[in-house]
Amino acid sequence: MYAFNPDAGYLVSIDMDTENAKVAITDFDCNIKAHSNCLIDINDGPEKVLDRIKEAVFELLAELRLDPDAVKGIGVGIPGPVEFASGMPISPTIMPGWDRYPIKEYWARYFNCPSYIDNDVNIMALGEYAKGLKFQANNVIYIKTAAGIGAGIICDGNLYRGSNGSAGDIGHFDVGGDVICWCGNRGCLEASAGGKAIVAKARESALAGKSEFLLGILEKKGELHLEDIALGMQRQDSLCAELIRESSVLIGRVIASIVNFFNPELILVGASYSEFDDTLLAAIRQGVYQRSLPLSTRNLSIQKSILGNQAGLIGAAYMTLEQLILNSINDQEDVAIL
Amino acid sequence: MYAFNPDAGYLVSIDMDTENAKVAITDFDCNIKAHSNCLIDINDGPEKVLDRIKEAVFELLAELRLDPDAVKGIGVGIPGPVEFASGMPISPTIMPGWDRYPIKEYWARYFNCPSYIDNDVNIMALGEYAKGLKFQANNVIYIKTAAGIGAGIICDGNLYRGSNGSAGDIGHFDVGGDVICWCGNRGCLEASAGGKAIVAKARESALAGKSEFLLGILEKKGELHLEDIALGMQRQDSLCAELIRESSVLIGRVIASIVNFFNPELILVGASYSEFDDTLLAAIRQGVYQRSLPLSTRNLSIQKSILGNQAGLIGAAYMTLEQLILNSINDQEDVAIL
Numbered sequence: 001m002y003a004f005n006p007d008a009g010y011l012v013s014i015d016m017d018t019e020n021a022k023v024a025i026t027d028f029d030c031n032i033k034a035h036s037n038c039l040i041d042i043n044d045g046p047e048k049v050l051d052r053i054k055e056a057v058f059e060l061l062a063e064l065r066l067d068p069d070a071v072k073g074i075g076v077g078i079p080g081p082v083e084f085a086s087g088m089p090i091s092p093t094i095m096p097g098w099d100r101y102p103i104k105e106y107w108a109r110y111f112n113c114p115s116y117i118d119n120d121v122n123i124m125a126l127g128e129y130a131k132g133l134k135f136q137a138n139n140v141i142y143i144k145t146a147a148g149i150g151a152g153i154i155c156d157g158n159l160y161r162g163s164n165g166s167a168g169d170i171g172h173f174d175v176g177g178d179v180i181c182w183c184g185n186r187g188c189l190e191a192s193a194g195g196k197a198i199v200a201k202a203r204e205s206a207l208a209g210k211s212e213f214l215l216g217i218l219e220k221k222g223e224l225h226l227e228d229i230a231l232g233m234q235r236q237d238s239l240c241a242e243l244i245r246e247s248s249v250l251i252g253r254v255i256a257s258i259v260n261f262f263n264p265e266l267i268l269v270g271a272s273y274s275e276f277d278d279t280l281l282a283a284i285r286q287g288v289y290q291r292s293l294p295l296s297t298r299n300l301s302i303q304k305s306i307l308g309n310q311a312g313l314i315g316a317a318y319m320t321l322e323q324l325i326l327n328s329i330n331d332q333e334d335v336a337i338l
Numbered sequence: 339m340y341a342f343n344p345d346a347g348y349l350v351s352i353d354m355d356t357e358n359a360k361v362a363i364t365d366f367d368c369n370i371k372a373h374s375n376c377l378i379d380i381n382d383g384p385e386k387v388l389d390r391i392k393e394a395v396f397e398l399l400a401e402l403r404l405d406p407d408a409v410k411g412i413g414v415g416i417p418g419p420v421e422f423a424s425g426m427p428i429s430p431t432i433m434p435g436w437d438r439y440p441i442k443e444y445w446a447r448y449f450n451c452p453s454y455i456d457n458d459v460n461i462m463a464l465g466e467y468a469k470g471l472k473f474q475a476n477n478v479i480y481i482k483t484a485a486g487i488g489a490g491i492i493c494d495g496n497l498y499r500g501s502n503g504s505a506g507d508i509g510h511f512d513v514g515g516d517v518i519c520w521c522g523n524r525g526c527l528e529a530s531a532g533g534k535a536i537v538a539k540a541r542e543s544a545l546a547g548k549s550e551f552l553l554g555i556l557e558k559k560g561e562l563h564l565e566d567i568a569l570g571m572q573r574q575d576s577l578c579a580e581l582i583r584e585s586s587v588l589i590g591r592v593i594a595s596i597v598n599f600f601n602p603e604l605i606l607v608g609a610s611y612s613e614f615d616d617t618l619l620a621a622i623r624q625g626v627y628q629r630s631l632p633l634s635t636r637n638l639s640i641q642k643s644i645l646g647n648q649a650g651l652i653g654a655a656y657m658t659l660e661q662l663i664l665n666s667i668n669d670q671e672d673v674a675i676l
Binding site: 083090138151155156158160162164166169173175176183185253257258262263264265291294298 | 419421428429431476477489493494496498499500501502503504505506507508510511512513514521523591594595596598599600601602603628629630631632633634636637638
């Protein structure tokens with residue numbers, strides 16, 4: 001069995017979204033030694049997407065002149081629910097073709113070390129907690145908004161994954177209304193306030209002549225992405241500002257419910273683009289202070305993410321490290337028992 | 339300082355609702371040795387209500403021929419948010435006049451032992467977990483429906499009270515609609531589905547001629563209570579059945595969101611009257627299986643409360659015992675340090 005040596009080795013850290021994968025090599029202190037972004041399309045399915053990511057990993061190893069055997073653990077965050085023990089995605093709504101794909105086995109083909117797969121928001125929450133907050137809080141909710149909307153939960157000082165590893169899924173909270181979600185229900189938060197929904201509304205409004213800026217992009221590129229809305233915010237486009245505000249208000253209402261249920265001391269908010277930060281924070285604060293009970297908000301702080309868009313990479317590295325140490329302790333106990 | 343001796347002594351256990359307080363004397367195994375119910379009106383304020391409860395406690399002690407000094411700890415559950423460390427109710431919406439009342443000091447006037455105050459749903463969850471389930475689960479949500487609607491949370495094997503002791507408040511989740519809640523907001527679950535809301539709707543519908551049964555009671559007694567709706571269910575009154583079903587569907591929608599967020603393995607449901615059990619369980623199952631994600635419900639079980647209406651009394655006793663033991667350990671550590 002693999003023996004953990006904290007002085008020798010590197011970790012591969014991967015933070016996947018639906019259109020983009022961040023890849024890094026870190027040391028055992030979670031410092032990023034080299035990193036890159038690769039464009040992916042999650043709809044291409046696991047083999048094609050992971051091949052693309054694997055190439056990026058090997059490019060980084062070559063850049064650092066490292067042998068693959070120097071890699072002692074691989075941590076992967078994916079944008080869907082994961083059964084943590086097996087590392088398999090389970091019915092991930094925005095990852096068609098990935099259901100129960102054995103991601104651990106994929107990495108075992110190329111590396112002689114363990115890999116750990118977790119939900120992307122879980123690893124972000126863990127990264128923020130361990131390396132951003134340096135453990136200086138007990139009950140924290142980390143909110144990520146992008147194509148999906150999710151929460152990572154730190155409960156009494158530990159990452160809480162839930163009974164099947166699916167805790168923190170707030171994207172399908174019922175916010176009313178009649179919009180059909182890709183999960184098959186109506187009124188889900190993600191269907192009204194997620195990145196896909198924002199882009200769809202932006203497209204419709206641009207075609208209806210409500211934003212010359214977005215119409216210009218649409219005519220030039222043939223499609224819109226969330227980053228175009230972020231660019232619109234920079235350019236003071238009022239439609240973009242309105243769309244982000246509407247989405248943020250719905251997210252704020254859901255977080256108000258979560259504050260009542262979970263009574264955290266800190267909420268960290270990670271928006272997909274920093275242009276959305278102020279609007280999102282303001283709407284969440286408004287929602288929480290309007291709808292949550294006095295006792296739940298007495299010592300509550302609502303802040304933007306500390307690690308920003310590196311939370312996932314740092315968190316995946318920290319999660320891997322934590323698991324390697326746990327495995328190492330268990331192995332030693334096994335030896336002691338023998 | 340008080341020394342904990344597990345072999346000698348009794349506990350006073352109190353489970354307060356808005357109109358009724360259950361009072362018991364238990365041994366250190368949480369077995370109820372004597373108990374009684376006393377009618378209270380929470381609106382009378384703390385001194386009058388606690389005086390009434392204290393009389394009931396002394397009656398039970400007399401019945402058991404016990405000296406007040408035989409009482410080694412007092413546990414109290416109240417229907418509102420509590421700051422657990424100080425034992426004070428904090429802005430409890432359905433307990434006017436109780437805000438920051440020092441309940442511990444009240445009991446210290448009459449008993450030479452510590453008292454512990456917690457939210458009623460917290461102690462019920464703890465009672466179900468420790469004495470009902472005998473710790474055979476890790477992540478459990480206990481739902482209590484009565485005048486208020488609340489949740490108690492067992493997280494990774496411990497009662498989770500949140501950062502200020504207010505975790506589990508689901509009564510003010512936004513379920514849409516325009517009903518004004520006593521907290522000042524619109525659309526709160528409690529305002530549409532709580533006991534008070536059910537009784538108000540029952541009164542209105544009875545006066546509009548939709549239930550001869552309820553109209554009869556209303557004409558005879560001048561008012562309606564939740565127990566009359568329970569009686570109506572027994573008598574197959576269709577209006578009563580409809581009111582409970584409507585309320586249960588709203589509760590089920592909120593619990594579906596909680597299942598997505600918390601991913602528990604077990605939900606225990608305590609209805610205020612056993613006549614509501616089947617309707618409530620069916621609606622919660624329907625809501626959860628319709629709206630929650632596949633992974634969150636894969637191993638989920640939804641059952642009715644094991645301890646029934648004794649959950650609060652047994653839980654208050656268990657909570658008191660747990661605190662006495664913790665204090666005793668801390669005292670021993672203090673001595674060891676000296």
